[in-house]
Every structure is written in structure tokens, then in C-alpha cells.
Amino acid sequence: MIGTLKQILQESSADRWRVSCEYIKGWEFYLIADRLDQNRIRNVHHIEVTVFMNSEDGTKTGSASAPVSVSDNEPALRRTVSDLAARAAFAMNPYYDGVRPSGPDILHTEYETLEKRSRDILDTLKTVPVSGDASLNSCEVFTDEVTRRIITSEGIDMEETVPATMIETVVNAREGDHEIEVYRMYRSGLAETAAYREQVEEAMKTGRDRLHAVKTPALGKIPVLFTNEHAAVLCSYFTDRMDAAYIYRKMSTWKKGSPVCDAQCDRVTLESLRYLPGSPANRSFDGEGSPVRDAVLIRDGIAERYWGGHMYSTYIGEEDSFILSNYRITGGTYTEAQLRTGKYLEVREFSDFHCDPATGDIFGEIRLAYLHDGEDVIPVTGGSVSGSMLEFARTLKMSRNVTRYGSCEIPAVIRLEGVTVAGFAE
């Protein structure tokens, strides 16, 4: 089918074209406590065709894209390509050329069969400690094998197979009639059963603490520590503001060679990582065929290089760019002990935590936090945090040590000063 599609595209009026394919084989298991609720298999293809048409004077490029089905026959494919060429002619933007071939330099990621990964995870679930006060409520396990391929009219034809694992876990903690739940989502490439088990045990501890949590008091403005995957949400403020699309659309004004942080705070270094051990996002090439590279995007608080899709990168003059997959943030100058001083709130659990990179606003409802008042540590629940990264970035403090969450490696502790904590008045 791909061969037929390629031939149709070559024969068409398209000035350029791209075919992106993903073939996914996946096994899924759904458990209620320790019993199997449902098992599933998926065997699916995601194929997208993009056609590019240049204006007659060569100053503009239009594009249109569409999914095609693996079951489409030749007449259907010809209709799709013809429609795309017609639509592309209407969707004109300033001219940009195609991604040039480079490589092949395919990452050789580790491989395990779906069967082995599934078996390892299910065996690990059997070892999760169950006690009267904490247990597994339910679990959803997704193990995928994803074969990606990009073919373009410029001569790119690259393929790789990558693993992806996702495990959604809910644990309960209870005391008498009072029961609460804690939710976790674990993402990795292969099944990292030891790390996953640690996460489940941590979730149970969190649950036990939440049982004894009191209402979050109205704290006004107070330092807040972020010490788990919510910290990665904060980091989107730095990654997204270096996105070529944000720059072109003027939603970010960060200029190369200029500071992104106040000189008084820890100076962020943001790096793209082609390969991050354990990440579910290790990619040799992005969705447009550009090679993913190791690159410093922000160095010691100074913007150095943008990342992004080919069109926007071309418009802002960023060469050899790519769509970010893995990243690392460093630059912390503090030990964890130094960050855990004075009165502060450490939030371990939010209902949902947001950071809007465009406005800088952060907000989230607290499900569990620990209020450190200098002497005691009090588990608290309820209320919310809010504020603006525009202000917080000026006094940012980070730990020297880093830890991985999904596809990013970030400081294990991030401290923001003056976060508004809305709680319950006494």
C-alpha cells in the first residue's frame, strides 16, 4: 500500500510530499484489584499524507494533510492525493523548503517482546505489598511496539521500532471507614518494573499520609516545593517558550543571547536529549523526518537555540531544528537540604496541575501536601496553589541532583518563592 501511495504521489502535481506511518502492536490488561477485568490487543496503522504546493512565483508554500487507511485501494488513494493538492493550493504560507535527508542514524533501542514485557509487569503486580491499610484498587497496563517510518519526496526514508509502556495505577489507603485513593501514571520505554514498583509503594505511603491530612490553612504567599512529576509541568514554561512556533507567533519574546531568567536565581540549562535511558520518547527522527539531536537550548539562563517543526523553524531562521522529544533541565545550585529550610509547603499530589507557558500562570488543587513550619511536618489537603512563572522564575531555586519523569530529566526539587496558597480560614 505504501508503495502504491508513493507512486501516486510521485505522479501527482504535488511539489513536495511526506508520508508518516506508525504501525502499532499493543497488548493491554485491565485489572480490578488482583483480578483481570479485560484483556485487549490492537494491531493498527496510523498513516498520514501531507502534500505541499508552491505558488507560481515561488514565494509561498501551501500544505494539506489527511489520514489514509491501510485498507484504502488505489482509486481512493488517488482521490485523497488529488483533494490534498487542491486544498494545499488554498492554504498558502510563506515559502519554506522540505527537510533535507541526513543520516540514517537510527538509535538502537533495547527490545523486548510484548509477551515478556506484559509478563514482567503482571508478575510485578503480584508482588505489590497489600496490607489492611493500603492496597491496589485497579490497574491498566499498556505495552506497545511502535514501528515508525517517514518517507518524503526529498529522499528521506527512515524507519525504527520503539517500545512504549504506560501503566495507570490507583491505590487505596484506609483507616476504619475512611478510604482515599491515589492515582499514578507511569510511562517508560521498556517495562521498568523495579521503578514502577517503587512508584506504587510511594503512592501507598502518600495515601496513608493523606488519611491523616488536615485542611490546608490559608497560607497567603509561601515558598512551595515541587518534588515529583508535577515539577515537569513547571518546566514546560522553559521548553515551550523556546519553541519556534511560540517565537514566530510572538507568544514568547525570548531572544537568543539574552537571559531568560533573572540573574539572582538559579540559571536554567535546557538540553534536548536524543536518548534518555528509560524514556518512552527516544526517537531517531521527529514526525517530519528531521533527526533528533543532542542540543543545548538554554545555557546558564541564556537562550541559545530554538527547537520546533520545520516550517516555524525556517521562518525564524533556525537551521537543523527538530521537534523536541526528551529534554534535561539542570542548573540547580542547592542541595535538597538547603531547599528544605524555613516555612514551606511541599505539594506531593494535585488533582491536576497546570502551567500555561504562554501566560506563565500556574494553578492546581492540592490533594496532599506537607506543611513544614520549621519544626513540625503536617500533612494537609484541599485548597489550591496559584501564581505566575513570570514572577517565580526571578527567584527560582533548584536542586543540583536530577531525576527522570517520563521523557524528561529535571531537578529533584524545585522551589518557588511567594506562591499563593488558598486554603481554609481558621
Next chain:
Amino acid sequence: MKASFSEYLASVKGGLQYLLDRLLEEYDYVSILSTDAHGIRITASERVCSVSSDTLTSERGTVIRVFRDHLCSEYAFDAFDPAHPEEMLDEIRNALAAQMSVLAGMAVYETGVPDDEPDTMLFEAECGIMPEDADTGRIIADLKEQAVRISQQEEVIECRLQAESNHISKLFLSRNRDLSQSYVYSELKCLVVTAKGEQNRMAYAGRSSRGGCELFAECGDLADEVAAAAVELLSAERIEPGEYTIITSPEVSGLIAHEAFGHGVEMDMFVKKRALGADYINCRVGSDLVTMHEGALAAMSPASYAFDDEGTPAQDVIEIENGILRTGIADALSAKRLGVRPTGNGKRQNFEHKVYTRMTNTVFDPGKDTLEDMVASVDYGFYLEGMESGMEDPKHWGIQCIVRSAREIRDGKFTGRLFAPVILTGYVPDLLGNISMVSADQQVFGTGFCGKGYKEWVKVADGGPCLKTVGRLG
């Protein structure tokens, strides 16, 4: 004109029937859902535009559900030759057998086979301009003209308009059911970003319908509305956290209905004992003024359909009646486990995904008050408007709703002060129990998608009238 049923699905139906018949010889229950959905999405700002047929509801594929020995298994695929269905039959058998080898010895949460009352249906909804017939050039030109016009405003750094129309066809087969449906929904969305110094502000709004591309003619009005809101946000202040009297706009009322309450009565959560609502059936959860409907027939919106992804006909369920929780909503498997009737709320993100109990239209009933009277009754409080996001908490009935802004009310009048952004938190029964006034109007908003946790995105709509209650803002 009618949204014609998919020619592709009609062409594969025979092959799928073969699969169904053969599998019924081996399994206690078999059903097949086959989907074909395509659309068009056109986006334009002052600087760039794009056209794509890949929308969040685009899909083409099939999922087979089988039951054996009280265990439900599924196989989802998209490569299928209806002329040689026996090849797919072998593939399904072999794949499920290989997976079952990993599950040997595992205890099963035993479930009876779903009910399979006889039903046949061919539903083709009325529609205006079909997405297949969209005048791409004209739509792009119109969107771009409005985006350029709005972008001329000094404070505006971007106006982005998006027009999307989707044609959905689904086929459901089981031993006793043969159901087909085809309908179109369309959405028009606008995002405006404004800036003052380093501070950006954003406003967003959308319109939706069960019609076609004729909706896009409203792009100018929508852009004006959103631009005005985004410019006004530049002068917004930060709210002092606290508990306040609030009046919610219909959009925020819908957000509360969906996030704060609706998720809490999805009965697949009852099965897992993850929902407090299970303990409150026939108990008071709100004031007498609160009545809430949920169902694909509770409104006509992009979230409406004739049957759900398990072949259960669409319904209109009264979840809360005069403050009393009457029932939750259930997919077929959860209904079987709980001994209740399914409510037509079994939905998949697409054929690749599992069924969960999901909302469709979640709507508060209107009351008798006017907004003017409601505002006049407030000594000090806020009028909340603009939906940003929300997160469910069915286990504990906590609330997290992010709204775009809050307008200050003092001594029964708007003061002109605006606060943004605003997070509404609290406890659901308190919020609903404090509802003391309900306006006589009602609006339904259908541009949203809903996740279960952080995945499984499905089309939903919600809405209601204005509500006066008490909430914690931060």
C-alpha cells in the same frame, strides 16, 4: 440533506458478519463495532494557515469484543479484506490465544455476558453543508480575514480561528443487533492572545452544532467576542483567595455539572469502589433547585448519537432530581456487574480503545430566576465566566475547575473589576447544596473533549443556566 452512512462500512459489513457468525460458534458473546469517521480542520491566524483531515475524531477500524468463561477480551484492527475474512478470523484467534498464555492462572473478575436485546436501526442525521463538500478556499479566506482584522488591535498578538467539521459513521453488530448511524458535527473555535509588556493573556471560546460547515459563517462574531475578552483580561487583577458567593455563567455551570458532579456518577467507578456517589443514591446531594440530566438525548449537540459504542440506544437520564441523586450512568459491562440497565454511555476514544462509562450531554435544568435578580441579591461576590479546564475527583468529591475570569459584584451591582485566572475548589455537595437561585435560561456547550484521568478523550457537551451558590476561589 442527510449524512449518508459510510460506503466503506457498507462494503465491509458482509465480511464482518462472517467474522461474527464464526466467532459466535466459539464464544459466549460476540459484538463488533466498526467505525469510519473523517473530517476537515481549517486553522488560520494572521501569519499562517493550515488544512488537515486528521481531527481528534478521525478513525477507520474495527473492534471485536468476545466473552468466554466470564472474561471479556477485545481485538482492534484496521487492515481488513472483506473478501477474505477467514484470514482475519485466524489472526484474531491466534493473537488472543497468545495473549491468554500470559494470563494463565490469573483470577478473573467474572462478568455475565451483556444483554443483547434485538434491535435494528439505520439513523442518518440531517445536515447542512457536509464536511466533504466544504469550500476550503472560501473558509480559509473568511477565517483569515477575521484573524487579520482582529490582529490589527494594538494589544492583540495573535487571533487564531479554527473551523472543524466531522462526519461520523458507526456500525454495530451482535447476534441480535444490527445498528448503523451517521451524523455530522461542526465546531468553530477562536483563541486570542494579548500582551502588555511581558504579560500575555489568552481568551478562548467556541461554538458547536450538529449541523455542517454553515456554522463557520459566525467566525466574525466569535472573533469579536473573544478579542474583547482577551483585551479585558490585560487589566485583570489577582483574586484574594477565599470563600465567596458566586454566580456561574451557563458555561461555568456546565463545567461544574461535568467535572464536579458528572464524573462522580460514572458507574464503572462504582464497580471499582472509586466513587462516593455510589453511597448517595436516593440521598440529597444538592438543594431543591438542582435537577441534572445526562445522556446522548439530553440535548442535541456534538456529543449526541443514536446508540453508544456497545450498541445501547441513547437515552436521557435524570441523575439529580430536586437535589436527590437518583442514578448514575453505566456502560453495558458496569451495568451487568451492578445489576442495573445500561444507559447508553459506553464510549471509546476510538475503535482502538476500551469502553468506559463516559458522559455525553450533562446539563442542569433551568429555573425561574433572572440573572439581574441574581446579581442584585449578592452583597459581595463574583460572576464566573469562561471555561478553561477541570479535573474530576469521584472518590472524594473534590472540585477543581479553572475559569477564565471573575467579575466583582458588590451591593448587587458589577463594580467593573475583573479577576483572572480563577480556580474554583471545594466539595461537591457543599457547592450544589448552596445553590439558592437558578436562572431561567439554559445553554449547552459542545466544543469540549473529556479525559478519564489523563487519557481516553471523548466528545462531550455540558451546560445549564446561571447558578448562584458559594465556592472557594483562589
